[in-house]
Amino acid sequence: MKTVMQPEEFRLIREFVAEETGLLIDEGRLGYLSSRLQSRLDELRLNSYRDYYAFLKFSPRGESEFQELASILTNNETYFFRExxxxxxxxxxxxxxxxxxxxxxxxxxxxxxxxxxxxxxxxxxxxxxxxxxxxxxxxxxxxxxxxxxxxxxxxxxxxxxxxxxxxxxxxxxxxxxxxxxxxxxxxxxxxxxxxxxxxxxxxxxxxxxxxxxxxxxxxxxxxxxxxxxxxxxxxxxxxxxxxxxxxxxxxxxxxxxxxxxxxxxxxxxxxxxxxxxxx
Ligand SMILES: C[S@@+](CC[C@H](N)C(=O)[O-])C[C@H]1O[C@@H](n2cnc3c(N)ncnc32)[C@H](O)[C@@H]1O
Structure with a gap:
């Protein structure tokens, strides 16, 4: 089931991502972030994006979840002999x-x-x-x-x-x-x-x-x-x-x-x- 992301949850995760990875998610992209992270909530059986944020920050498995998050949010476009x-x-x-x-x-x-x-x-x-x-x-x-x-x-x-x-x-x-x-x-x-x-x-x-x-x-x-x-x-x-x-x-x-x-x-x-x- 689709979980709605609250503006405060968006702010917390957006700031966490910027601080930990450098990636800047535009202010207006709440819909983008929630659709990207829905599968993580499903897999971890979490009920809200606030729980997901707490999992990232405080769970012993937070570090490996951070790698999943990085994988989901990074753009990996590349090819040989670029530029x-x-x-x-x-x-x-x-x-x-x-x-x-x-x-x-x-x-x-x-x-x-x-x-x-x-x-x-x-x-x-x-x-x-x-x-x-x-x-x-x-x-x-x-x-x-x-x-x-x-x-x-x-x-x-x-x-x-x-x-x-x-x-x-x-x-x-x-x-x-x-x-x-x-x-x-x-x-x-x-x-x-x-x-x-x-x-x-x-x-x-x-x-x-x-x-x-x-x-x-x-x-x-x-x-x-x-x-x-x-x-x-x-x-x-x-x-x-x-x-x-x-x-x-x-x-x-x-x-x-x-x-x-x-x-x-x-x-x-x-x-x-x-x-x-x-x-
Ligand atoms: C668009 S690719 C560029 C690949 C290659 N440099 C090129 O120009 O074809 C950007 C890469 O930067 C990586 N990246 C983003 N933030 C990073 C960070 N904080 N530390 C290390 N790598 C990061 C992403 O995972 C992604 O693979």
């Missing part, structure tokens, strides 16, 4: 520069993050760009790490099996070189698996990632469109802690840091703006 102009900048400007810089420092290590990686297509795309560049052969230690709040997406990414729309922008050469056919689908080859990994994580709680090697580049594309400016500022501040000096940040083409953060210098390229961390 080609940015990928070209990675290949033509950033990677050659990184190689030179690392060698100049007597190191041969590259670390790239995809923050909000969804089902992994962005991670594997960056991995293909790294391998195709030919800059990091032999004894280079390279790793692309995907992070997402949605555990279902991380499971999908780790499996590395894709079909249909995921390949809408994939040049046939890459499909041939980096995937094997698995029935109707395609599976990523070991050459990609070796240099990629996936972690479940919340961009609002990045402190736990500080133990990792500093990042040379962070991709965080098509994530901030769902966040408030304050949340975006907070996350870009923590990215600055994870990035190497002069590390680069890629955002989605409709996202910008103007009036949000002065920690980054915008660098204009044809078709895209890339952000470089200021010293």
């Amino acid at each position: 080609d102009a940015q990928l070209q900048i990675l290949t033509s400007h950033i990677l050659p520069h990184l190689k030179e810089k690392e060698q100049g420092n007597g190191r041969r290590k590259i670390r790239i993050y995809s923050a909000g990686c969804s089902s992994g297509e962005e991670v594997y795309t960056i991995a293909m760009m790294l391998l195709e560049s030919g800059h990091f052969l032999w004894d280079w230690d390279i790793k692309v790490t995907g992070i997402d709040i949605d555990p279902k997406m991380i499971t999908h990414a780790r499996k590395g099996i894709y079909s249909g729309r995921a390949f809408q922008s994939t040049p046939p050469l890459f499909l041939e070189r980096y995937f094997t056919k698995a029935g109707e689908d395609y599976q990523v080859k070991d050459s990609l698996r070796r240099i990629t990994c996936f972690e479940e994580g919340n961009l609002l709680r990045l402190e736990s990632f500080r133990h990792n090697d500093p990042a040379h580049v962070i991709f965080c594309r098509n994530v901030f469109i769902y966040f408030s400016e304050d949340t975006t500022r907070k996350i870009t501040e923590s990215f600055a802690e994870l990035l190497e000096p002069e590390g680069h940040l890629f955002l989605g083409h409709s996202e910008s840091l103007s009036r949000i953060s002065s920690r980054y210098q915008p660098i204009r390229h044809p078709g895209a703006i890339i952000y470089r961390k200021r010293d």
Whole structure:
């Protein structure tokens, strides 16, 4: 039976979601939120959205329910080779520069993050760009790490099996070189698996990632469109802690840091703006 969501329940859950995930649900979207969460009430046998809110906050099972909530509310749209102009900048400007810089420092290590990686297509795309560049052969230690709040997406990414729309922008050469056919689908080859990994994580709680090697580049594309400016500022501040000096940040083409953060210098390229961390 359909449960009616009261305005006060909407406010509580909306604020909880914004605080815990960053996702901003518009004021007028009570109907959207209640229809999204009805199945959770049914499954947990709860009578009201207030009970659901209390379950999230106080039940010992609240943490795993939070993952269900994140899965339900996030938009996971993604595909291989999304926003080609940015990928070209990675290949033509950033990677050659990184190689030179690392060698100049007597190191041969590259670390790239995809923050909000969804089902992994962005991670594997960056991995293909790294391998195709030919800059990091032999004894280079390279790793692309995907992070997402949605555990279902991380499971999908780790499996590395894709079909249909995921390949809408994939040049046939890459499909041939980096995937094997698995029935109707395609599976990523070991050459990609070796240099990629996936972690479940919340961009609002990045402190736990500080133990990792500093990042040379962070991709965080098509994530901030769902966040408030304050949340975006907070996350870009923590990215600055994870990035190497002069590390680069890629955002989605409709996202910008103007009036949000002065920690980054915008660098204009044809078709895209890339952000470089200021010293
Ligand atoms: C639209 S997808 C973008 C995927 C990829 N970056 C791209 O551009 O194709 C947005 C992803 O951000 C993730 N996300 C949203 N809020 C998050 C948070 N607080 N922490 C980590 N990931 C989050 C969602 O689960 C979703 O998979």
